[in-house]
Amino acid sequence: MHQAGLVVGESRWVEPGQVGELHFAGNRAAADAAFADWRDRADVLVLDDGAREARLLVSDMDSTMIANECIDELADYAGVKPQVAEITERAMQGELDFEAALRERVALLKGLSEHVIGDCLGHRIQPMPGARRLVRTLRSRGVDCVLVSGGFHSFADVIGAELGFNAVYANRLVIEHGHMTGALEGGIVDAARKAAILQEQAGGQGLESAQIIALGDGANDIPMLKVAGSGIAYHAKPAAIAAADAHIAHGDWTVLLHALGIPRSDWAE
Numbered sequence: 001m002h003q004a005g006l007v008v009g010e011s012r013w014v015e016p017g018q019v020g021e022l023h024f025a026g027n028r029a030a031a032d033a034a035f036a037d038w039r040d041r042a043d044v045l046v047l048d049d050g051a052r053e054a055r056l057l058v059s060d061m062d063s064t065m066i067a068n069e070c071i072d073e074l075a076d077y078a079g080v081k082p083q084v085a086e087i088t089e090r091a092m093q094g095e096l097d098f099e100a101a102l103r104e105r106v107a108l109l110k111g112l113s114e115h116v117i118g119d120c121l122g123h124r125i126q127p128m129p130g131a132r133r134l135v136r137t138l139r140s141r142g143v144d145c146v147l148v149s150g151g152f153h154s155f156a157d158v159i160g161a162e163l164g165f166n167a168v169y170a171n172r173l174v175i176e177h178g179h180m181t182g183a184l185e186g187g188i189v190d191a192a193r194k195a196a197i198l199q200e201q202a203g204g205q206g207l208e209s210a211q212i213i214a215l216g217d218g219a220n221d222i223p224m225l226k227v228a229g230s231g232i233a234y235h236a237k238p239a240a241i242a243a244a245d246a247h248i249a250h251g252d253w254t255v256l257l258h259a260l261g262i263p264r265s266d267w268a269e
């Protein structure tokens with residue numbers, strides 16, 4: 001079949017009657033246009049074949065691997081959630097400088113006990129559906145999985161270990177005498193740093209762009225989504241969707257496993 005510069009070839013079921021894949025020759029823009037009408041009803045991911053040979057996955061954490069924004073949850077304990085959540089939303093939309101917005105929000109946490117971190121992790125933080133299966137399945141297939149977060153190591157280290165990531169990069173809260181000082185320690189993991197970490201990881205392994213998948217949801221993820229051979233936006237902000245190669249808008253992270261041609265029978269738990 002030929003359609004607007006698109007040559008469609010072999011098709012097959014990944015999961016019979018539920019998930020299918022279609023191979024085509026032509027540019028990505030033509031394929032995206034051909035399936036545009038489907039996206040109101042289902043997730044359609046148009047990926048290069050190279051994604052199936054990926055050797056590096058780099059993912060954001062908040063609102064990507066977990067269903068929360070950790071700083072907003074901490075702010076709730078401090079009684080300043082409305083103020084912090086508004087700043088978070090504007091930063092993720094790309095309306096504010098990320099570092100300045102982060103420091104402003106962290107300053108509002110001054111005096112908060114470090115014990116709330118454990119309570120928050122235990123009672124509020126929820127992994128995104130399918131996140132654990134995605135990471136552990138890809139690791140079982142030889143993919144290095146790296147978590148890069150504009151949030152905090154206090155959360156990211158625990159979440160990264162639970163989901164199965166090889167390495168974690170995040171920001172560090174300064175805690176003195178058991179309480180947050182309202183400051184951060186060391187350099188900031190912002191949009192540029194996320195992309196730099198991706199490139200450092202890829203360079204250390206001698207990988208090409210086509211062998212890299214990046215996952216994110218907000219403006220802070222755009223540079224790494226663009227650098228990766230396959231940048232995947234997840235229930236994302238408009239700016240991130242525009243920058244990504246594909247967008248998951250309806251399903252959970254197992255959509256990506258299907259898009260990579262991995263049937264349910266091969267998923268890791």
